[in-house]
Amino acid sequence: MNRAAVTIDPITANVIYGALETIAVEMGFKLMRMSHSSLIRESEDFGAAVLDAAGNQIAETPQSTPLQSGPLPGYVRGIRAALERRGEVIEPGDVYIHNDAYGGASHVPDVAFCVPVFHEGTLVGFTGTAAHHVDIGAHTPGSAGIVDAVDAYAEGIQLKGLKIYDKGVRNTTLWAVLADNIRASHLVLGDMEAQIAAARIGAEAFLALIERHGLETVQAACAALMDYSERMMRQAIEALPDGRYQAQGAIDGFLDDDDPARRELPIAVTVTVAGSDITVDFTGTSRQVDDRPINMPLHGTVDCAVWMTLRSILLDSAVHGRVPLNAGLTRPIHIVAPRGTLVNPIFPAPTISRACPGIQCADTIMKALAQAVPSQISAGVGNLNVVAYSGLRGESHWVHMEIYEGAYGGRAGKDGMDAVDILFTNTRNNPIEDVESHFPLRIHRYELRDEGCAAGRWRGGIGPIRETELLDDAGFSIEGEGQRFPPWGHDGGAEGRPNSITLVRADGSEQALPSKLAHMKAAAGDRVIVTSCCGGGYGDPLLRPAQQVAADVVDGHISAEAALRDYGVVLTDTLALDAAATARERTARA
Numbered sequence: 001m002n003r004a005a006v007t008i009d010p011i012t013a014n015v016i017y018g019a020l021e022t023i024a025v026e027m028g029f030k031l032m033r034m035s036h037s038s039l040i041r042e043s044e045d046f047g048a049a050v051l052d053a054a055g056n057q058i059a060e061t062p063q064s065t066p067l068q069s070g071p072l073p074g075y076v077r078g079i080r081a082a083l084e085r086r087g088e089v090i091e092p093g094d095v096y097i098h099n100d101a102y103g104g105a106s107h108v109p110d111v112a113f114c115v116p117v118f119h120e121g122t123l124v125g126f127t128g129t130a131a132h133h134v135d136i137g138a139h140t141p142g143s144a145g146i147v148d149a150v151d152a153y154a155e156g157i158q159l160k161g162l163k164i165y166d167k168g169v170r171n172t173t174l175w176a177v178l179a180d181n182i183r184a185s186h187l188v189l190g191d192m193e194a195q196i197a198a199a200r201i202g203a204e205a206f207l208a209l210i211e212r213h214g215l216e217t218v219q220a221a222c223a224a225l226m227d228y229s230e231r232m233m234r235q236a237i238e239a240l241p242d243g244r245y246q247a248q249g250a251i252d253g254f255l256d257d258d259d260p261a262r263r264e265l266p267i268a269v270t271v272t273v274a275g276s277d278i279t280v281d282f283t284g285t286s287r288q289v290d291d292r293p294i295n296m297p298l299h300g301t302v303d304c305a306v307w308m309t310l311r312s313i314l315l316d317s318a319v320h321g322r323v324p325l326n327a328g329l330t331r332p333i334h335i336v337a338p339r340g341t342l343v344n345p346i347f348p349a350p351t352i353s354r355a356c357p358g359i360q361c362a363d364t365i366m367k368a369l370a371q372a373v374p375s376q377i378s379a380g381v382g383n384l385n386v387v388a389y390s391g392l393r394g395e396s397h398w399v400h401m402e403i404y405e406g407a408y409g410g411r412a413g414k415d416g417m418d419a420v421d422i423l424f425t426n427t428r429n430n431p432i433e434d435v436e437s438h439f440p441l442r443i444h445r446y447e448l449r450d451e452g453c454a455a456g457r458w459r460g461g462i463g464p465i466r467e468t469e470l471l472d473d474a475g476f477s478i479e480g481e482g483q484r485f486p487p488w489g490h491d492g493g494a495e496g497r498p499n500s501i502t503l504v505r506a507d508g509s510e511q512a513l514p515s516k517l518a519h520m521k522a523a524a525g526d527r528v529i530v531t532s533c534c535g536g537g538y539g540d541p542l543l544r545p546a547q548q549v550a551a552d553v554v555d556g557h558i559s560a561e562a563a564l565r566d567y568g569v570v571l572t573d574t575l576a577l578d579a580a581a582t583a584r585e586r587t588a589r590a
Helices: 010-034 072-086 172-181 185-213 215-238 298-314 355-369 432-438 546-554 560-567 579-589
Strands: 046-052 057-060 095-098 110-119 122-132 162-166 243-253 263-274 277-281 333-336 385-393 396-404 441-448 464-470 474-480 500-504 510-513 516-522 527-531
Touching: 010 046, 010 057, 010 122, 010 185, 010 215, 046 072, 046 185, 057 072, 057 215, 072 095, 072 110, 072 122, 072 298, 095 185, 110 185, 122 185, 162 172, 172 185, 185 215, 215 277, 215 298, 243 355, 263 355, 277 298, 298 333, 298 355, 355 474, 385 464, 385 527, 396 432, 396 464, 432 441, 500 516, 546 560
Parallel strands: 277 333
Antiparallel strands: 046 057, 046 122, 095 110, 095 162, 110 122, 243 263, 263 277, 385 396, 385 474, 441 464, 464 527, 474 516, 500 510, 500 527
């Protein structure tokens, strides 16, 4: 960006930012409406952004997931590095496909398409879309639950900055390679075409914006907006007490594995605040698992977990308003991630199942910052489960990826949110009607779990139960977390409830399943029951107003026995509040 050529006033800068964000939003909506798979169309597991020529993000679509829009700057840098290695140059009309987990991407099923934007023969920026695809040609169907991949090559086809359009000419050979190596290719290639169309729409709009305002004015506005976002983040960091804040988290890993190096793996975080700079240090985190795909790329997963968590805590929009989402936000943030650990693996360590461990990274950062800003954090979050269902209809594959949402922990002043995806991944709940109309699956139950909410002044959010029957002989695999380590409670709040998954066979027999399961055959009539985590409680349960506790009982969130046991609240046989008995009970406990 040329900062000195033009001075920019705040009004013009904000007008241009509004236009840039509108471009990103339009890209996102166009992609969602044009896509074929429910993973993008309904779950909204995608991202869209506008970037400058160096790959700095200048605007993103707010409805996307941080795990999709956040890595797009890394995608652009990875594309440029791949082109440089091969001696290729960026040309007008090019479209690049990229999913290199060690070149900025998050993992191989997240494929980005980037379009360079030229103005008067000069490269001035990129537009990009990233999306999670239901299959990417791994050794078993689906793009989740590939939990037994031994290296990066087992996770699917790797696409490193390839020109899928070269100077406007379609690369038919590359399209044929994709079609021949990906299951359910009609879905996947349809989604890819939608990504390209959305990125091109964004590129045309970005160029029109430059032609309307002038290149130097747009560049000056982008530079000013990034500087503004940096100032806002630095001011928020300066408001924190200087110091070191430590927390320990852990992931299940592979609970059914005999090798202790694959299960119950620690994630260590030290957050250091020094003036207007903040450092997140993962020293002490478990070493990488060489032959199982729970490793997290530093660029594309871990950095996004850090940025998203700090941004959501320190620049809450309810307090600060809309702070532009751009590269300026990351400038005061420094990350230390020792190589060869879960948070900075070395190629070819597999990474495809990095999302749920990434959520634990974000959650552990939140836990560390609870010591500095307890009123701005939530208690522990309930992690996710992802089940990839798949089968054959004749010679054609069908694949459906179901993201089973978790729940948030309680927050200062608010109960935890029930049955929602976690901020790091932030996908939308998939409607039952969409699933049943497209796949041989039937949803028998979708409800909040009983006795789920963790006690607290502000209770933890409640995770759902979802029971899915396979109507044809098929199979499924599982990628999840949170069976061994429940979400943490804060300031006297209770721990949340862990995940569990049960397979009920058509003959009525039951089998408890681990949080990570390689592809498993199933017969028509078999049912998968996913009982999702509940978030941790926040604050002393005895301080929760008794009327709220009574209302929780009436709503079915807790029982009358739990009201007495956890909250010291006494109810009558008709579930009315016995205020006098409650006062005596709480006084005695206090």
